[in-house]
Structures are given as structure tokens and as C-alpha cells.
Amino acid sequence: MARARDGDVVAFEALVEARLARLHRTACAILDNESDAADAVQDACLSAWRELPKLRDVEAFDAWVSRVLVNSCRMLLRRRARVHEVAIAPHHDRPGPGSVGPEASNELDAIIRAFAHLDPDERSLLVLHHLRHEPLASIAAALHVPDGTVKSRLHAARASLEALLTEDES
């Protein structure tokens, strides 16, 4: 860590390598495709490289990188939300790209589908809590909200997901 803080790229590479798989999994869970996930991980790691000399508590490195990653994911999702897909009439010889969605094969698929409709903050909350099992205080720090707000938003995110699933079933 000390060498990386001093600008040693090889040391930084070792730091990243040990955490890369976990960071990638988190990004994949929040985002919808691997390309975005790779993008977010790169952004987070480069931010870490830039800011590493300023990090006073080296023990906080993992939580800090996670926080940066979650914010990168949220930014990506918000930017993507600004793109409006316009449905084009399907070709007579080939189905259009968005004509039919995959049928739900099981509950997990249905959850994943519903998850894609959540907003960036709701996704991040659920991933940090249910996948990474982060403490509420850590989630609060990552999302820049009070601890109590995390609880209420977790409840709301869960309710949103369940509502989406109910709507999907109906």
C-alpha cells in the first residue's frame, strides 16, 4: 500500500488484482452489462490511483474503493437512463430487436428482470446490503445519506422490487 501511495504502479497493480474480481462482481450486480461494469471498475480504480496519496487511513482502502465504485455505477446508470429507445416497426422477415422479451424461467430470472427497473440508488442499496452484506454505516457513507435513511430506503427498494415482480406476474 505504501509503495502504491508513492506512485509505484506495480504495487498498485497488485492492490487492484487482489480486489478486481470482487469489484467486478459488485459492478455486474448493479449494472446491466459487462461493458458498463468494466467501465465502472476502471473509473473506480483510476480514481483510487489518483487519490491514493491523500488516503490517510490505509485500512479504509477497501471501503473507500467500494464507495467510489458504487458512485461510478450510479453515474453510469443515470447517464444511460437519458437514452430513450425508440421502437422501430419490426421487419417482415426478421423480428425487431425489442419485440419479445424472454419468458420468466424461474423466480431468480424474474427478480433480475425486475431489478433492472429499479433506480440507481435502489440497485446500489440492495447490492451493498444483500450481496456484499455491508454494514449500514458503510452503505450510508457510500451513498452519502444518514444511517436511518439507509434503513428506510432499503425498505422502499425492497417494496419497489416486489411491486415490479407483482406487476410482472400479472
Add this chain to the structure above:
Amino acid sequence: MSGPRHSITDEALERALIRKATRPLDPRLLEVITANAAATPQVHRWRGPSAGTGTAIAWIIVAGIVTLAGVVFAAAGIGRRPPDLGTVTTPSVEAPSVVQASPSRQSECATAFDVRTGAAMSPTDTPEVTLGSLGAGLGVYEVGTDPSGVFAAEIWRVRGSDPTSRRIATVSGDGLNLATPIDASADGSDFLLLAGRVVPLAEQQSCVDLYRLVVKEGDPTDVERLTSMLPGQVVTDAAYSPERDRIAYAVRCGQPTGAVLILDVATSQTTESPGCEGQWSGDLEWSPDGRRIAVRCGQDILVLDTSSEDAEVRVGRSLSVLAFTWTDDRHLEVASVTSSGPGGLRVESIDVVAGQISDTWAVQDEAIDWLTTSYGAGTFSPDAKRIVLRAWTTDPDGNGSQAGFLVDAVGGLPTEILSSAMGPLGWSPDGAYLYYEDNSAITDDPSVGRLTMTRLELASGSTLTITELPSWTLDGVWRLP
């Protein structure tokens, strides 16, 4: 909504998230992160330059009145790697023969791959000729890498009404293997240039930036570096807006993702438009009113409305886009390959505001085995009513060859107009002529080659060899034939 509310257990939610999170990790990711950190410790954006900072670097060329023997670039600000564009000279040499204008934007990379798509092309020991993007009556082309790997790109200007073509600059530099003019003002005083290094199958080592070359009285007087790409980032196309107050450029990053950025010429502010994430970004074209930009993103066409940051339209297609062009401010003519089977070509007019296809037409022709979708394989005529494309055909003995076809974009079967091997095809401004390079003129000696540019008159079918391009040698010294 009816029925009981669906409840999710913690276990089910965790399992679903684990399933969602379990994706293969690209082994190149660590390498890219490390390379970016090592190369640009003070710059952290993965994509192109951010607003207000990306164009902070100005590269200044110190030029002589007649000949620019040396170029000094001065970098201001952040510690990027030194520029690749090292030398710009202006030989006072006139081309020996006539080259007419070719208005198409065709820009295949001079080396053995397609810089637009990243697709590897057939390896070749011979350089290729690139037809640059052209304004009215103006053409620019580039002659590329010599076989030894020493790079020198000659940029020539040609005019439809002018019996001479003129070499306006030779661009070379350490590490450079690409220098392609891609957009030019009608008067030839200002054009955009892509220059950098592209390494096939090693995206993270590629880096191509956008430069602006100002030409006065036939001589370049200034080169400005407009972007500062990181290793792994390649500017694939750029174009001035119709009012020439903005420059839109597409960036392809090392991972399969891209971005479209718009540079305000007056303020040097850069804004990034959303929508191309997760896909390659390629060629782009402004609508005639300068409000929208159509850009190739993967196999889709993305239409960006620059008047509203929330108004992006993805013209989602399940097809491979061959070519596209604006016919008016809201209609985009798109030619796509519909199948990998015999001759599937579809032409559509898409209303990008309503998201509707107003006209569509398709052709299946057994004469065309398959349509290559590499950049420059298809080009609309200036009036968007015809398409010229390169495709593969098979003779009765099963031998495949490349041929040029002319297709009426509003109906009709393709007509084979060229049967020889050829490079990119370009239209004359009036649509009466096609221009192409004739690869068959390559000599047997791989160290010395010569290409010809040919003009085809569509009405009569007659061809005219209008120029022989300069030959080249292993030492990279250019000489006229």
C-alpha cells in the same frame, strides 16, 4: 393490478444478485487499468477529455513561410505522453496528373485492419490509399505505411474543377502509424486529421487523437491537437457541424465501449453525449440543420439531439448497418445487411423524430454472396438515391471475387459495375462519377508498389485512369513516379 403482492425472501434476493454478478472477468481489464494509471497518473477519465479540460493541451507548430522543416509541439498542463505527430512538411511538388473530387467519407486504415470497427483485414505488405472526407469539390487522400514500418502519410488536396492536385503536407512521427484526413472545409483551409497509433488485436496499445490542420495559401500553418486520448482510446471519426462551430467526434475505448463527444470550437469546451456505452462507436454524420448527429454504435445507429441533453434516440436495429446518410433534418437513410445469405440488403428511410420507418425496400440477389460491412463497403450517392457497395460474388466454378455493385436505393436489383479488386469507392459531387483505387496495379515487388486511382462514368460505363499515386520504398522516402 390484481392478485397478492409478490414477496421476496432474503435468500432468493441474494441468489438472484449472485447470479447477476457472476460474469466472466475480462483478463485485459487489469492490464488496461494499470496501463492507464502508469501512463496518465493525473488524468482519470476512461473516456475522452472531460468538459473544460480535455482540450487544454495545445500543440503549436512553428512553421516557415514556404517549408515547414521542423515542428515544435508545446504541451501545456498535465503530464501526458509526448505527441505522436512529429513532423509536418510541405513539399512544393505538384502531382503529375488530375484527380477529381470524391465526396465520400471513406477512411479505411492504411494498415491491415479497419480502424473503424477494429476488425482485422487481410494482412498485406502493400499500403492502401485512403480517400478522405471531402467538402464540395475538394478531396484529400492519404498514402500510408511503407512496408518497413516507417510511417509517412502524404496528404493531397484535389479539386473537381482544378486540373492539379497538390500535396499539402507530409505527416510523420515516432510511434505514428496512422494519419488520416477525415473532414475538410469547402475552401480547403481547415481540415480534421486522425493521427496516432493503432495496434491490431491489442486495443490497449492503440491511441489515436484528433488534430486540426489549418492550411493557408496551400501550406499548413498550424496544427492543433484537439484531444488527448489515453492508451486504449481511439478517435474513430470526427466531423464539423454544418455551421463549423462544433466538432463531433466518436471514441472507441479498449473495452467494447464507445463515446461521442462534442467540442465547442470557440470555447474549447467538450461535452460527452450518452448512449454509446457498451458498444463500439464509429462513423458519424451531422444532420443538415446541425441539430442531430447520427453515429454508428455497434450495429445500431444512435441519433443524438444536441439541442437537448435528454433527447437521444437509438434507432435499434438487429441488422448490420452498411451505410447511412441524412436526407433532410429528420430523415435518415440507412442501408443494412439483412442476412448472411445471398444478397440481403435493405434500405430504409427512418424518421428519427417519430421513430418510424417511412419507406423500406429490400433486395435478395443470388449474384451477391454476401455483403461486407467493413467501413467504406457501402456509400450513398450525394442525393441518397443510389448506393455503391463492394460485395463478394462467386462464379460458376465456385471462385469468389470482389465486385462493385450499384443499387438504386428506392428499388431495383443491384447492377455489377466493377469486377476488379478495388479499394473504397467514392462519388463525385454531382453523382455522375465513381472513384476507386485499383489494387490490381500493385507491383510484384512488395518493397515498391504503385496504385492507380480510376474514374468510372456511370452513364457510359467508361473508365479513366486519372492518376498514378506515388510509389514508395523501404526507407520511407517518397518519390514521384
